[in-house]
Amino acid sequence: MIHIKTTNVVKNGENYVRVDSIKALRAQQLPTMYTADKKGRAVFLSDDGQELITPTNFEVMRVGSMYEEEFFSSKIAFINDCGLRLTKINAFLKEQAKTFVGVSMTYHI
Numbered sequence: 001m002i003h004i005k006t007t008n009v010v011k012n013g014e015n016y017v018r019v020d021s022i023k024a025l026r027a028q029q030l031p032t033m034y035t036a037d038k039k040g041r042a043v044f045l046s047d048d049g050q051e052l053i054t055p056t057n058f059e060v061m062r063v064g065s066m067y068e069e070e071f072f073s074s075k076i077a078f079i080n081d082c083g084l085r086l087t088k089i090n091a092f093l094k095e096q097a098k099t100f101v102g103v104s105m106t107y108h109i
Contacts, residue, residue: 002043002052002079009066017072019063022052034089043082052079 003023009016024045027035034042040054051062061067061075 002083004061004076006072008069011066015069016066017069018066019061022050022061022063024052027055030086031089031093033093034086041082041085043079 005021007018009018027044040056043052046053052060
């Protein structure tokens with residue numbers, strides 16, 4: 001689960017959302033099937049812990065940055081879509097593990 005702490009800010013009469021902190025998993029903590037997506041349909045915490053990035057190294061969101069309210073909402077929708085994709089991948093991997101773990105094999109060489 002990704003946790004994003006924000007503060008609403010009004011700047012020049014426009015509504016913005018400032019990102020105060022991000023807590024998420026790094027790529028190494030997520031399934032390769034998820035992080036290896038070349039279409040960028042995955043998000044994870046950068047090595048410096050200050051931004052959410054995609055496998056193509058596209059910055060999705062950065063701590064300290066301000067985004068227009070509507071643009072921020074579109075970023076949240078993208079992050080949510082990535083989370084749904086990860087949920088499906090985790091379910092697939094769990095089912096795959098059931099057919100592998102506990103199966104005994106005998107090899108005659």
